[in-house]
Amino acid sequence: DRDQFMAELKARNIGSGLHYKAIHHHTWYRENLPVADTELPVASYASDRILSLPLFPTMTDTDTADVIDAVTDVIARFRR
Incomplete structure (x- = not known):
């Protein structure tokens, strides 16, 4: 989890942070170009699991x- x-x-x-949400999860796309998670399973899977770790110069x-x-x-x- x-x-x-x-x-x-x-x-x-x-x-840590959440910076890489699948495009079809963004509000505009959900409202204007609705796509079910089942249509983009890899993007949905990754979006639910990816996080950002500290990385700075x-x-x-x-x-x-x-x-x-x-x-x-x-x-x-x-x-x-």
């Missing part, structure tokens, strides 16, 4: 390691 994954990252002081090696460690820990926790 992406929301739980994001909450776990937040608990480890790692921000001034990230230090320590910042990068913190993100990697948090993601690794959360994935390990989900696999249990």
Whole structure:
């Protein structure tokens, strides 16, 4: 569950975001060109699961390691 994954990252002081919504999920497209998720299953699947991790030019090696460690820990926790 992406929301739980994001909450776990937040608990480890790692921000994340949702930036890549499938085009047919955007309001204008839903209202003007309605498409069922079943017509675009791969886009819908990805849209429901993708999240953005911190990535910016001034990230230090320590910042990068913190993100990697948090993601690794959360994935390990989900696999249990």
